[in-house]
Amino acid sequence: MGLLGNLLAALLVGMLAVMLASCAAPEPTPIEDATSELRGSELTQRPQATPPEPEPAAPEEPASEETPAITETPSVSANAEALYAELGITQLFFDDLQHGDKSAPYQKYIVLHDTEGSGSPENVIYGWENNGNRIAAHFVVGKDGTVVQAVPLDQIGHHAGWGDTGHNSAFGVEDESRDDKIGTTFFSNAYLDYGMNSHSVGIELVHAGGEGDYPTAQLEALDKLIAYIDAYYGFQSSIIAHNDWALSNSDTSPEFEGYLNNYKSARSYKG
Numbered sequence: 001m002g003l004l005g006n007l008l009a010a011l012l013v014g015m016l017a018v019m020l021a022s023c024a025a026p027e028p029t030p031i032e033d034a035t036s037e038l039r040g041s042e043l044t045q046r047p048q049a050t051p052p053e054p055e056p057a058a059p060e061e062p063a064s065e066e067t068p069a070i071t072e073t074p075s076v077s078a079n080a081e082a083l084y085a086e087l088g089i090t091q092l093f094f095d096d097l098q099h100g101d102k103s104a105p106y107q108k109y110i111v112l113h114d115t116e117g118s119g120s121p122e123n124v125i126y127g128w129e130n131n132g133n134r135i136a137a138h139f140v141v142g143k144d145g146t147v148v149q150a151v152p153l154d155q156i157g158h159h160a161g162w163g164d165t166g167h168n169s170a171f172g173v174e175d176e177s178r179d180d181k182i183g184t185t186f187f188s189n190a191y192l193d194y195g196m197n198s199h200s201v202g203i204e205l206v207h208a209g210g211e212g213d214y215p216t217a218q219l220e221a222l223d224k225l226i227a228y229i230d231a232y233y234g235f236q237s238s239i240i241a242h243n244d245w246a247l248s249n250s251d252t253s254p255e256f257e258g259y260l261n262n263y264k265s266a267r268s269y270k271g
């Protein structure tokens with residue numbers, strides 16, 4: 001009986017220990033398990049949602065940084081910036097001389113003009129602003145080589161106006177709604193085509209036809225200005241005179257004819 005009593009006592013103690021253990025243990029554990037399961041599910045759901053986001057986003061970011069630099073905004077190259085600085089170009093902008101979007105994809109021509117008058121480039125531009133016709137070229141080149149910009153390159157300037165009927169197709173330009181045409185009025189059935197402004201940069205040389213040769217400083221500035229425009233766009237626009245577009249127009253002058261041919265063939269007054 002002594003052994004049995006000891007065995008019974010041991011069994012009782014063992015059972016009590018098991019009961020105590022099974023009573024004490026369950027209470028805290030399910031709570032911890034429940035919360036850790038919830039946290040676990042939140043944690044496992046979030047990582048499932050988040051990793052796909054950064055993974056596709058990461059390759060997209062460098063791609064989207066590269067693409068606009070090449071296709072959308074014309075990145076002014078270091079060479080263009082250097083030429084602009086070398087020319088010492090100042091800007092004299094007026095909102096009412098800007099007539100709509102002319103971003104890089106639309107650029108095709110550089111149209112050369114004479115002002116048919118005298119004065120500094122600044123005075124020429126103030127004259128344009130004050131006469132109310134809303135006409136202006138992008139750049140004015142003075143006799144001494146001073147260059148002032150009147151219209152930003154990404155804006156349409158009214159400088160070429162109406163061209164000979166049929167010239168839109170001859171020059172591969174279109175009369176588009178980008179040009180607000182404010183200040184423009186129809187004047188002749190012989191000049192029905194209006195696509196040049198939307199596709200060109202205008203340069204005015206301070207010069208009146210018949211007054212003699214163009215100073216070297218002015219021609220050298222024109223060389224650099226054309227080089228700047230080429231560098232800005234990253235391609236060479238076709239060079240024409242205003243009277244190529246509108247045949248009865250008086251500019252550029254007859255004394256510019258030799259230089260014009262040199263510009264067309266070699267982009268320099270020297271040829």
Ligand SMILES: [Zn+2]
Nearest residue numbers: 113114242251
């Ligand atoms: Zn002109």
